[in-house]
Amino acid sequence: xxxxxxxxxxxxxxxxxxxxxxxxxxxxxxxxxxxxxxxxxxxxxxxxxxxxxxxxxxxxxxxxxxxxxxxxxxxxxxxxxxxxxxxxxxxxxxxxxxxxxxxxxxxxxxxxxxxxxxxxxxxxxxxxxxxxxxxxxxxxxxxxxxxxxxxxxxxxxxxxxxxxxxxxxxxxxxxxxxxxxxxxxxxxxxxxxxxxxxxxxxxxxxxxxxxxxxxxxxxxxxxxxxxxxxxxxxxxxxxxxxxxxxxxxxxxxxxxxxxxxxxxxxxxxxxxxxxxxxxxxxxxxxxxxxxxxxxxxxxxxxxxxxxxxxxxxxxxxxxxxxxxxxxxxxxxxxxxxxxxxxxxxxxxxxxxxxxxxxxxxxxxxxxxxxxxxxxxxxxxxxxxxxxxxxxxxxxxxxxxxxxxxxxxxxxxxxxxxxx
Amino acid sequence: xxxxxxxxxxxxxxxxxxxxxxxxxxxxxxxxxxxxxxxxxxxxxxxxxxxxxxxxxxxxxxxxxxxxxxxxxxxxxxxxxxxxxxxxxxxxxxxxxxxxxxxxxxxxxxxxxxxxxxxxxxxxxxxxxxxxxxxxxxxxxxxxxxxxxxxxxxxxxxxxxxxxxxxxxxxxxxxxxxxxxxxxxxxxxxxxxxxxxxxxxxxxxxxxxxxxxxxxxxxxxxxxxxxxxxxxxxxxxxxxxxxxxx
Numbered sequence: 001x002x003x004x005x006x007x008x009x010x011x012x013x014x015x016x017x018x019x020x021x022x023x024x025x026x027x028x029x030x031x032x033x034x035x036x037x038x039x040x041x042x043x044x045x046x047x048x049x050x051x052x053x054x055x056x057x058x059x060x061x062x063x064x065x066x067x068x069x070x071x072x073x074x075x076x077x078x079x080x081x082x083x084x085x086x087x088x089x090x091x092x093x094x095x096x097x098x099x100x101x102x103x104x105x106x107x108x109x110x111x112x113x114x115x116x117x118x119x120x121x122x123x124x125x126x127x128x129x130x131x132x133x134x135x136x137x138x139x140x141x142x143x144x145x146x147x148x149x150x151x152x153x154x155x156x157x158x159x160x161x162x163x164x165x166x167x168x169x170x171x172x173x174x175x176x177x178x179x180x181x182x183x184x185x186x187x188x189x190x191x192x193x194x195x196x197x198x199x200x201x202x203x204x205x206x207x208x209x210x211x212x213x214x215x216x217x218x219x220x221x222x223x224x225x226x227x228x229x230x231x232x233x234x235x236x237x238x239x240x241x242x243x244x245x246x247x248x249x250x251x252x253x254x255x256x257x258x259x260x261x262x263x264x265x266x267x268x269x270x271x272x273x274x275x276x277x278x279x280x281x282x283x284x285x286x287x288x289x290x291x292x293x294x295x296x297x298x299x300x301x302x303x304x305x306x307x308x309x310x311x312x313x314x315x316x317x318x319x320x321x322x323x324x325x326x327x328x329x330x331x332x333x334x335x336x337x338x339x340x341x342x343x344x345x346x347x348x349x350x351x352x353x354x355x356x357x358x359x360x361x362x363x364x365x366x367x368x369x370x371x372x373x374x375x376x377x378x379x380x381x382x383x384x385x386x387x388x389x390x391x392x393x394x395x396x397x398x399x400x401x402x403x404x405x406x407x408x409x410x411x412x413x414x415x416x417x418x419x
Numbered sequence: 420x421x422x423x424x425x426x427x428x429x430x431x432x433x434x435x436x437x438x439x440x441x442x443x444x445x446x447x448x449x450x451x452x453x454x455x456x457x458x459x460x461x462x463x464x465x466x467x468x469x470x471x472x473x474x475x476x477x478x479x480x481x482x483x484x485x486x487x488x489x490x491x492x493x494x495x496x497x498x499x500x501x502x503x504x505x506x507x508x509x510x511x512x513x514x515x516x517x518x519x520x521x522x523x524x525x526x527x528x529x530x531x532x533x534x535x536x537x538x539x540x541x542x543x544x545x546x547x548x549x550x551x552x553x554x555x556x557x558x559x560x561x562x563x564x565x566x567x568x569x570x571x572x573x574x575x576x577x578x579x580x581x582x583x584x585x586x587x588x589x590x591x592x593x594x595x596x597x598x599x600x601x602x603x604x605x606x607x608x609x610x611x612x613x614x615x616x617x618x619x620x621x622x623x624x625x626x627x628x629x630x631x632x633x634x635x636x637x638x639x640x641x642x643x644x645x646x647x648x649x650x651x652x653x654x655x656x657x658x659x660x661x662x663x664x665x
Contacts, residue, residue: 184615185633
């Protein structure tokens with residue numbers, strides 16, 4: 001599966017190229033990064049980066065914005081290059097993290113992915129952005145491009161949207177085609193993506209910083225030459241420097257949790273390796289399928305326990321409230337978990353642990369104290385094993401309280417009503 | 420073949436809306452079953468596909484009714500773990516043709532599908548529509564409902580969306596959680612659908628009918644008791660006929 005990143009950079013935007021190119025190379029998994037240009041001055045020493053001088057020098061903004069379309073047309077339609085997926089980015093887009101999940105979302109049902117169609121962002125005047133979009137290589141996406149080119153030419157011919165540094169005819173034509181597609185008036189299918197994540201931009205700087213903090217964007221759009229302002233760049237980088245760490249932790253936990261609670265969800269090996277590799281906090285923890293098995297068994301036990309409990313308790317006679325029953329069930333789960341003989345194996349270390357027969361809570365407390373106070377005395381394996389146990393226990397507990405209890409509560413209320 | 424259910428809430432004072440839409444739901448949707456949550460005994464069905472579930476006390480209060488849809492879907496999700504996906508429809512939504520393509524898209528990647536987030540409908544105050552949406556009935560989907568319920572309770576307590584017949588707390592909170600899913604801040608992934616196709620509604624009757632024809636809508640939303648206007652209903656049905664069985 002060949003993935004290509006495509007862009008256009010005129011000579012007067014060389015500083016922007018210098019600003020973003022390392023992020024494109026380092027933070028993505030594109031096989032090729034292709035930059036069309038009008039200058040000989042763009043240079044980057046990496047085999048994935050290919051600079052194609054295609055135009056005569058020209059620093060006009062309106063010419064530049066139109067050339068984006070020529071670049072896309074040349075690469076996709078005229079040269080009919082081979083690729084599976086393509087991403088087009090404006091040259092002022094800085095990539096903080098890999099975003100290949102976008103291509104997964106396009107895979108089965110969509111031809112084009114784009115942002116800002118749903119933002120209601122005032123400065124965008126209702127337009128989707130033509131500066132960040134994603135394509136699957138198929139007939140439909142090519143039709144999208146040819147429709148876009150011909151509508152843009154029509155707008156240009158009619159002198160529509162040709163003002164410097166305003167929303168251009170390229171943008172308006174892109175939006176019109178995208179809206180038609182969104183409402184099923186075309187054969188190609190559009191997927192709306194979050195601009196907060198894949199095209200972070202804001203006119204107001206404080207609002208932009210706030211967005212970056214909240215949404216942890218993967219693509220930062222340094223519009224209006226903001227990449228030239230050191231203060232802005234420093235602020236943005238200081239906000240975004242820990243994204244990857246936070247992201248991998250969240251990704252790992254989400255994947256792990258989903259694999260546990262959704263029987264049909266399986267983490268593919270590559271994702272698992274990637275998340276494990278990236279997660280400092282949990283890098284040596286757990287083979288998820290085993291947790292899944294354990295969890296299913298406990299769920300079955302839990303269901304049995306609840307059913308038995310309801311058989312034993314006559315709610316009316318004993319006048320027990322649902323809160324009290326819930327508390328009892330919680331206590332039972334707690335004690336069941338303490339009793340459970342959890343076995344964990346890890347393929348990477350081939351180690352097998354049997355444990356948790358004793359009072360788990362005190363054992364865990366002891367281990368935590370040990371790790372904190374005399375970490376060095378533990379060999380790595382032991383720390384790993386015990387950390388796994390702690391993690392496993394905490395995860396089960398958390399999941400029960402957060403995910404299973406609401407439905408238990410609903411069942412209790414229902415049964416109470418029935419009685 | 421994709422299997423999905425329809426879930427709805429209908430209070431007693433909307434019985435005529437139920438009677439107006441139910442055949443379209445049974446005949447035109449390809450759904451597996453239909454669960455109508457209600458507060459009355461007067462809503463009936465002889466169709467084995469349609470289950471009438473009375474779990475609420477009688478109330479004609481709009482604010483109470485709008486919040487009950489959350490309780491209804493939560494109840495449905497808890498009690499139907501084998502149902503893989505469902506669509507929630509307001510009781511004034513008429514189904515013109517199947518929309519199983521939405522579930523096919525969701526099956527691969529998304530947990531919840533919503534309309535009107537791209538609509539820029541001024542009357543909607545930027546809200547997505549809590550009256551037509553689809554959900555994968557998995558853990559992520561359940562979390563969506565749970566988050567929605569918690570946010571709705573908070574908004575109601577704060578007095579946000581409690582004016583009768585305006586955008587409600589249930590709608591505002593729905594928009595919040597759907598947007599969070601869209602922006603990657605939650606485990607559930609939100610897909611944004613065209614409201615022209617899956618939730619066609621318009622304040623202006625003439626534009627409404629024009630758009631129904633233009634976009635060949637699969638779900639037509641008879642807002643503001645429009646199903647009680649026989650002439651308008653006939654005009655809509657004439658528009659639908661042009662594309663319904665093509």
